[in-house]
Amino acid sequence: MEAYVALEGGHVVEARGRVSGSTRGELVFTTAYTGYEESLTDPSYEEQVLTFSYPLIGNYGVREERFESERVHPNAVVARELTDEVVEWLDEEDTPAVDHLDTRDLVTDIREGGAMKCGIAVGEDVTEQDALDELDACKGMSEHTEIGEQVSVDEHEHHEGDGGVDASVTLIDCGAKGSIVDSLNARGADVDVLPYDATVEDVESYDTDVLFISNGPGDPANFEPTIELVDHYVGEVPLAGICLGQQIVAEALGGTTAKMDFGHRGVNQPVMDTRTKQVVMTTQNHGYTVDEPGEKLNVTQFNVNDDTPEGLENDELDIITRQYHPEANPGPNDSLDFFDDVLGMTDSSQTAVPADD
Numbered sequence: 001m002e003a004y005v006a007l008e009g010g011h012v013v014e015a016r017g018r019v020s021g022s023t024r025g026e027l028v029f030t031t032a033y034t035g036y037e038e039s040l041t042d043p044s045y046e047e048q049v050l051t052f053s054y055p056l057i058g059n060y061g062v063r064e065e066r067f068e069s070e071r072v073h074p075n076a077v078v079a080r081e082l083t084d085e086v087v088e089w090l091d092e093e094d095t096p097a098v099d100h101l102d103t104r105d106l107v108t109d110i111r112e113g114g115a116m117k118c119g120i121a122v123g124e125d126v127t128e129q130d131a132l133d134e135l136d137a138c139k140g141m142s143e144h145t146e147i148g149e150q151v152s153v154d155e156h157e158h159h160e161g162d163g164g165v166d167a168s169v170t171l172i173d174c175g176a177k178g179s180i181v182d183s184l185n186a187r188g189a190d191v192d193v194l195p196y197d198a199t200v201e202d203v204e205s206y207d208t209d210v211l212f213i214s215n216g217p218g219d220p221a222n223f224e225p226t227i228e229l230v231d232h233y234v235g236e237v238p239l240a241g242i243c244l245g246q247q248i249v250a251e252a253l254g255g256t257t258a259k260m261d262f263g264h265r266g267v268n269q270p271v272m273d274t275r276t277k278q279v280v281m282t283t284q285n286h287g288y289t290v291d292e293p294g295e296k297l298n299v300t301q302f303n304v305n306d307d308t309p310e311g312l313e314n315d316e317l318d319i320i321t322r323q324y325h326p327e328a329n330p331g332p333n334d335s336l337d338f339f340d341d342v343l344g345m346t347d348s349s350q351t352a353v354p355a356d357d
């Protein structure tokens, strides 16, 4: 099958078509060697095209128990070599896929030229022009104003904890990874998942010891209802957030966010804690960052590569957020204790039994 990837600026790369279809999106990458099942089902990749810099993707199969959500989220997949098993899965999911191109080269282009849009055309008789037409129609991430709707649950879900901490977490689903719920449940906390546009009235129907804002795709400015919700609860209940969740909490507290040149994308991003000076390796996939945290949030952790804020906290207001993914999946488990710290903000934490992960 013919396949073309048109990059912002008009350069077109030829590839081998594996799953047919035409699509577009911001071209993002991951440098992880493993974890393709988790990354492909991470809702944070909604409306993006995911490129793997590691050359062989699919070599240990496809298992549902590793999925982070119920479907594949990137609009298309670009790899050096995809196994037939992964291609079958992507075909079932109607996700166009291409391989036999130098993805390390593509990643270098993104890192040197910055985040870029792309158009992809795959099929028996597609042309370069088809890919260029897709590129023409490609929106920037901030223009996807309905993205919260696309990735969030429609209605409330309850996930029972496994015993241990007697706490109830209300998780606002902006595109949550399943491992966030699992990490909280494993420590005993019950989790009530609510849509990204849940109102104060909705949240009031549940026991909320912690209001937790999930990860999710794109520009935090597209999550206005969530920002308003957090604004209402500052100082009322403990607040936690991961990735998009950190950005939303910062915006709600008067901080600002900005688009990064090419983001943090991999499972070996070094983060230092300003208090302990300890460095942990972290999983990251974000294109926006907190620019100014605002007056109420202290930067307690930062990225060793570029100094951007990785952890924001306020002890008095009981707020703790992370820009990286402490729940890992994929990636290192170095920072799983974040979930103990989050549940430590609840009254019931005195009875906390650390989870055995």
Ligand SMILES: NC(=O)CC[C@H](N)C(=O)O
Pocket: 044, 214, 215, 216, 217, 218, 219, 220, 242, 243, 244, 245, 285, 286, 287, 288, 289
């Ligand atoms: N993984 C995420 O939550 C992504 C965060 C945010 N949407 C970004 O791209 O910056």
